[in-house]
Amino acid sequence: MTTLPEEAVKAYIKAFGNTPRTKAMAVKNEQKVRHALTAALPFLPVQGAVKKLAWTKGVVDIAQPMPGMKYVACNTTPKGSWAWWLDNAPETRGVFTSEEAAKAAAQADYERRILAAIEAAPPLSKLKAENARLKAQLAEARKALDGLLKPFEGDDCRYDHHGYCQAHFLQEVDECCVKIARRALAGGQEDG
């Protein structure tokens, strides 16, 4: 069960852009948004969030989310403005009017890079179709095994002192195929 992040509700309301006239309407609006997003959540491919960069204060502020990846944020000119960049990627450098804005831009860059490396999960409909296909395949195999085992009904395995079944002479490594097939059929029924 995935919980709905508050940020998602806020972002949705902001993006939708309609400002409710009263406080009561705003509350009702938020309830509707929460309801809609909760319903949609299981179908969205990425159900995680990229972690927040952990900044270490210093002469310049640094965040190193993983080896070889270093974000830098610092005071710059004009006075009061902040720059950020990803180390070894000077083209990422951006200048903003506040520390928060610069770090938010660094965060956005980090999220873009991480999310670009994630393969979206297959949609639920695809998984359901695959599951149905496997179930049908299992039913077919079970039917075939059932038929193949018919001639051996009531005919139990009898092993000689080498471990070979003398009833069926259908050895597969150290077991009789009839025994393996009976076990597989029982297991298939349990799983199905």
Ligand SMILES: [Zn+2]
């Ligand atoms: Zn046997």
